[in-house]
Amino acid sequence: MHSITLRPDQPFDLDLTLSCGQVFRWERGETGVWSGIVGDSQIRISQQGRTLMFEGADTRFIRTYFQLDEDLPGIISSIDRDPLVHAAISRCRGLRIVRQPAWECLASYIIATCANIPGIRRRISLLCRCFGDRITGECGEWYTFPSAEAIAASEACRISECRLGYRAPYLKETARVIAEDRGWEARIPGLCYDDARRDLMRLKGVGRKVADCVLLFAFGKMEAFPVDVWIQRILQTRYPGGESLRTYDQCSRFGRSHYGRYAGYAQEYLFCDRAALTGESREDQVPVSQPER
DNA sequence: CACCAGGATGTTT
DNA sequence: AAACATCATGGT
Secondary structure, three states: EEEOOOOOOOOOOHHHHHHHOOOEEEEEEOOEEEEEOOOOEEEEEEEEEEEEEOOOOOOOOHHHHOOOOOHHHHHHHHHOOOOHHHHHHHOOOOOOOOOOHHHHHHHHHOOOOOOOOHHHHHHHHHHHHHHOOEEEOOOOEEEEEOHHHHHHHOOHHHHHHOOOOOHHHHHHHHHHHHHOOOHHHHHHHHHOHHHHHHHOOOOOOOHEEEHHHHHHOOOOOOOOOOOOOHHHHHHHHHOHHHHHHOHHHHHHHHHHHHHHHHHHHHOHHHHHHHHHHOOOOOOOOOOOOOOOE
């Protein structure tokens, strides 16, 4: 059992971070211990105040995965630009964006299109049982996220077991391309946001939204501002003049210009707080800035 | 049983 | 460039 003691200037909320819908393979046990599979390992981690206790990974891995050394207070103050995101920030204190493995993130968000989070988790779980490696450890057995090669080599009848629906051919085709293009993961970080996005969007099943999610969650391109139906609804209904934000690009450009270099973080706080921000209660509606033309 | 979900793609205006 | 149909599945 290892542990990390967080400094006062390192806000972090494990529950929020793992339950907000950015990652799909973590489960919370009765005792508050989270169990998840990253790479080949099963990690178990819990939090009590400023102390993180974990096993299955070393300290450096945990710091990197949860981005504990990112200056969250600085990021928060840079995106805290209107009452709406301010309310989301205050309700989601300690939420951090996880640094996900690139291929798993890409494949997961291809599968995630037009589905709700429980359904996404189910499909990914099936995919791992079907094509991942089975690993036996001290506390049980688990399945790794399948490699691009494993999915590319799979048969159609086995993919259909995973209930991916119309997404199956997208995933398989992209797996084939990625399996043949082993330089992609090293290439993306060197590209600027626009070029990296264009590069990802060559892949089947990867449009603007999936590309933005991969750039944000796997490559740390914090200006990426993914727009799903929740984000669009929040922007349209809670910002004055928001009705004019009709297309994906209008929403995403508004996010980037309004929230700045860490727009992706603003997006994640709004998404995490979506239930409150799309509900009937409107105590915190006093938005401030107009979307740009 | 309707309606909707971390959308993408191809076609039509 | 913007609007539309279509895609397959499951959650609520």
